[in-house]
Amino acid sequence: MTGWHRKHVVRALASLVAISPEARRHRRPTYDATIRDALVAVGASDRICGKRLEIMIPTLLPSLERHGRLKLDQADRALVLGVSAATIDRLLVETKIAAAGGKRRRRRYAAIPR
Numbered sequence: 001m002t003g004w005h006r007k008h009v010v011r012a013l014a015s016l017v018a019i020s021p022e023a024r025r026h027r028r029p030t031y032d033a034t035i036r037d038a039l040v041a042v043g044a045s046d047r048i049c050g051k052r053l054e055i056m057i058p059t060l061l062p063s064l065e066r067h068g069r070l071k072l073d074q075a076d077r078a079l080v081l082g083v084s085a086a087t088i089d090r091l092l093v094e095t096k097i098a099a100a101g102g103k104r105r106r107r108r109y110a111a112i113p114r
Contacts, residue, residue, distance in 0.1 A: 029091060030079070031083065035076060035079050035080055035083070036091050037092075038070055038076065038080050039088060039091050040092065040095050041069055042056075042070075043095065047076055047099060049085075049089065050085035050087075050089035053085070053088055054083070054084065054085040054088060057083075058081060061080060061081065089101065
């Protein structure tokens with residue numbers, strides 16, 4: 001019909017309509033600072049990965065609440081118990097970098113030439 005490839009047509013039509021940043025709808029965050037702080041407190045136990053921490057949360061959460069380290073209402077408690085391993089890793093990435101002493105930087109060249 002036009003002689004254009006289908007992806008070229010899609011890009012050409014998409015470039016005609018410019019969407020302003022105000023017009024874009026953003027998804028509201030599911031986990032707020034309260035949930036992040038609770039995960040930081042739970043994650044401070046052993047600094048383990050999100051997969052293992054997800055399994056340990058039901059065990060650690062009552063203990064932290066009993067000792068007064070955490071105070072969560074029922075809605076926040078349900079969110080902490082339902083958070084996925086990948087989300088735990090995303091929420092705790094800054095804390096883990098700070099605990100490790102900053103980002104690791106690779107050397108560009110070896111110190112000793114081979």
